[in-house]
Amino acid sequence: MSQPGFFARSELTRVLWSFRREFFMVGIFSMVANVLMLSPTLYMLQVYDRVLMSRSELTLLAMSLITLFLFAVMAFSEWMRSRVLVRSGLRLDALLGTRVFNASFDSYLGQQGSGPARAFGDLIQIRQFLTGQGIFAFFDAPWAPIYVAVLFFLHPLLGWMAIFFSLVQVALAWFGHRHTVAPAEAASRAASDTGAYLQAKLRNAEVLESMGMVHNLRAHWLRRHTGTLGLQSQSQSLAHRITAWSKFIRYSQQSLALGAGALLVIEGQLSPGGMIASNVLMSRALAPIDMLVNTWRMFINARSAFGRLEALLGQYPEDDPSLKRVAPTGGLVLRDVVASAPGRATPILKGVSTAIAQAQVTVVLGPSGSGKSTLARAMIGIWPGVAGEVLLDGLPIESWDRAELGPHLGYLPQDVELFEGSIAENIARLGEVDSAQVIAAAKSAGLHEMILRFPKGYDTPMGEAGGMLSGGQRQRIGLARALYGEPVLVVLDEPNANLDDVGEQALVRAVHQLKEAGRTVVLITHRPGILAVADRLLILQDGRVQADGPRDEVLAALRAQQQAQAQAQAQAQQHAAREAQAGQGGGAVAPQAA
Structure with missing residues (x-):
C-alpha cells in the first residue's frame, strides 16, 4: 500500500502515519461513545413524557435496564479508546526514544541545539497530547453537529442558541490563543534562562563562598528573577481573565438554555421532558468545543514540539545500520x-x-x-x-x-x-x-x-x-x-x-x-x-x-632559529650601543667648538 505524499514528507510523520490503525479504532470507539451520549436525553424524554403520564412501572423498568446497558457499552468504548491510546504512546516512545536521543545528542555536540532534555521534552509533549484528554476533544468535536441537529428537532430556537454559544466559545479560544501564547512562551523562556544561569554559577559554589561572591551573585540572579516574575504575572493575569470570561459564558449558556426551554414549555411548544433534555443536550453539544478551548494551548505546544522534533530528525538522519567498516588502524x-x-x-x-x-x-x-x-x-x-x-x-x-x-x-x-x-x-x-x-x-x-x-x-x-x-x-x-x-x-x-x-x-x-x-x-x-x-x-x-x-x-x-634570533638581537643591541656612544661623543664636542 503506497503512502500519501503528505505523510511521507518526514521521518516523524511516517512514524505517526504508522499509527493510523490505532487512530481509526479510537475513532470507531469515539463514534459509539458519542452516539450513546444521546441515551440520557432519550431516557429523560421517555420518563417525563411517557412514564409519568402512563404511570407504568414495567415501562420504567424496561427503559432503565436498556439505558443501563447502553451506559455500560458507552463506558466500555471510553475505556477501550483510552487503552488503545496509552498503548500507542508506549509504542511511540519505543519507536522514537533512541532515535531522538541520538539526533539530539548530535545536535548538542554540534552546538546547534539545547540537548537531549529539550528533545525528549518535545517527544513527551507530543505523546501526552496524543494519549491524553486533548486528543479526545478532536475525536468528539465532529459529533457535536449531531447534538445540535437533535436540538433543532426539539425546537429551532434551541439549535440556534447552541450555534451562537459555539461561535462565542470559538471566538474566545481564538482571542486567547492570539493574546496569551506569546507572553506565556516569553515567561517560560525567561524562567528557563534564569534557572540555567543559577545552576551554571552554583557549579562553582566553593569559589563563590570562599571569596564572598554569593551576595553579588544573588543581586545578578534577583534582577533576572524579578524580570521573570513580571512576565509570568502578565501572562497569568491575561489567562485568568480569559478563564473568567469562559466560565461566565458557560454558566450563562446553561441558565439561558434552561430559561429558553421553560419559555417554550409555557408557550406549549415544548414538553417538560424536552426542556430538561435540551439543557443536558446543549451542554453535551458544547462540551467538545469547550474542551477544545481548554486544550487549544496544549495543541499549539504539541504542534510546536512536533515542528522542532521534525526539524531535528531531518537535520540528523539515522545512520545506515548495514554500513560496517573494517576496524581502523590509526593513520x-x-x-x-x-x-x-x-x-x-x-x-x-x-x-x-x-x-x-x-x-x-x-x-x-x-x-x-x-x-x-x-x-x-x-x-x-x-x-x-x-x-x-x-x-x-x-x-x-x-x-x-x-x-x-x-x-x-x-x-x-x-x-x-x-x-x-x-x-x-x-x-x-x-x-x-x-x-x-x-x-x-x-x-x-x-x-x-x-x-x-x-x-x-x-x-x-x-x-x-x-x-x-x-x-x-x-x-x-x-x-x-x-x-x-x-x-x-x-x-x-x-x-x-x-x-x-x-x-x-x-x-x-x-x-x-x-x-x-x-x-x-x-x-x-x-x-x-x-x-x-x-x-x-x-x-x-x-x-x-x-x-x-x-x-x-x-x-x-627551533634551536637554530632561536640562535639566529639571539644573534640578531645581540647585533641590534651592539648597533644601538654604538649609536648611543656616537651621539654622546658628538654632544661633548659641540660646546667646545662653540
Whole structure:
C-alpha cells in the first residue's frame, strides 16, 4: 500500500502515519461513545413524557435496564479508546526514544541545539497530547453537529442558541490563543534562562563562598528573577481573565438554555421532558468545543514540539545500520582544516595540514590560545564547523558510525568529567565491565594500587570517591578510561596538567606501552618534559602550523632559529650601543667648538 505524499514528507510523520490503525479504532470507539451520549436525553424524554403520564412501572423498568446497558457499552468504548491510546504512546516512545536521543545528542555536540532534555521534552509533549484528554476533544468535536441537529428537532430556537454559544466559545479560544501564547512562551523562556544561569554559577559554589561572591551573585540572579516574575504575572493575569470570561459564558449558556426551554414549555411548544433534555443536550453539544478551548494551548505546544522534533530528525538522519567498516588502524591525515566557533570572527584553526602515521607518538606544542584543544577535538571528529578533511585510514572521520568507531578511540579532555556509577564503570565507559581490561587500563594509568585502597575497590561509587580524589587522580581515571579497550588512536589533551612526578612517570610508561602495541598517540601539552617519548612534533602558533616533522629535526630547527634570533638581537643591541656612544661623543664636542 503506497503512502500519501503528505505523510511521507518526514521521518516523524511516517512514524505517526504508522499509527493510523490505532487512530481509526479510537475513532470507531469515539463514534459509539458519542452516539450513546444521546441515551440520557432519550431516557429523560421517555420518563417525563411517557412514564409519568402512563404511570407504568414495567415501562420504567424496561427503559432503565436498556439505558443501563447502553451506559455500560458507552463506558466500555471510553475505556477501550483510552487503552488503545496509552498503548500507542508506549509504542511511540519505543519507536522514537533512541532515535531522538541520538539526533539530539548530535545536535548538542554540534552546538546547534539545547540537548537531549529539550528533545525528549518535545517527544513527551507530543505523546501526552496524543494519549491524553486533548486528543479526545478532536475525536468528539465532529459529533457535536449531531447534538445540535437533535436540538433543532426539539425546537429551532434551541439549535440556534447552541450555534451562537459555539461561535462565542470559538471566538474566545481564538482571542486567547492570539493574546496569551506569546507572553506565556516569553515567561517560560525567561524562567528557563534564569534557572540555567543559577545552576551554571552554583557549579562553582566553593569559589563563590570562599571569596564572598554569593551576595553579588544573588543581586545578578534577583534582577533576572524579578524580570521573570513580571512576565509570568502578565501572562497569568491575561489567562485568568480569559478563564473568567469562559466560565461566565458557560454558566450563562446553561441558565439561558434552561430559561429558553421553560419559555417554550409555557408557550406549549415544548414538553417538560424536552426542556430538561435540551439543557443536558446543549451542554453535551458544547462540551467538545469547550474542551477544545481548554486544550487549544496544549495543541499549539504539541504542534510546536512536533515542528522542532521534525526539524531535528531531518537535520540528523539515522545512520545506515548495514554500513560496517573494517576496524581502523590509526593513520590520521588532516588537510587544510579550518575550525570556527560561533560568535568568533576569525577561525581558531587556519588551514592546518599534517599526516600522522600508525604507531607514531605526536606531541603538539604551542602557547595558550593557539588552537591545540580545538585541534584535538577536530582530530576525533567532535568539533562542529570544521572545513577541510580529517581522514582516519583514508576515510572522512564524520562518515564513521560513532558507536562503531568509539571503542577504537581514546580521548582525554582538559576538563575530566566522571559520571555517576562505580570507578570500574567509569573506566569501562559506562558499558559492560570487562574486569581484565579495566584492571589493565588502571595499571597503565598507575591507578591500580590507589583504587585497591578504597573500601569497595573498583566498585566504589564515584559519589563516595569524588570527594577523596585529587585533581591528578581524577585525571588519571580519565586517562584509564581513554586507554580502556586498546584503542588504535589515543588523543590526550594536557594529560599531565595536574599530575605529580609519579603520575607523569605513569603517563610516560603508558605512552611507551601504546607505542609498542602499535597505537597512534597524539599528546597535547605545555610541559616539555614529555618530549622524550615523541616521534614527531607539531607546533601551533595562532592557529597555524609553525613547525611539523620528526622530533629531532624540529628541535634542531627551533634551536637554530632561536640562535639566529639571539644573534640578531645581540647585533641590534651592539648597533644601538654604538649609536648611543656616537651621539654622546658628538654632544661633548659641540660646546667646545662653540
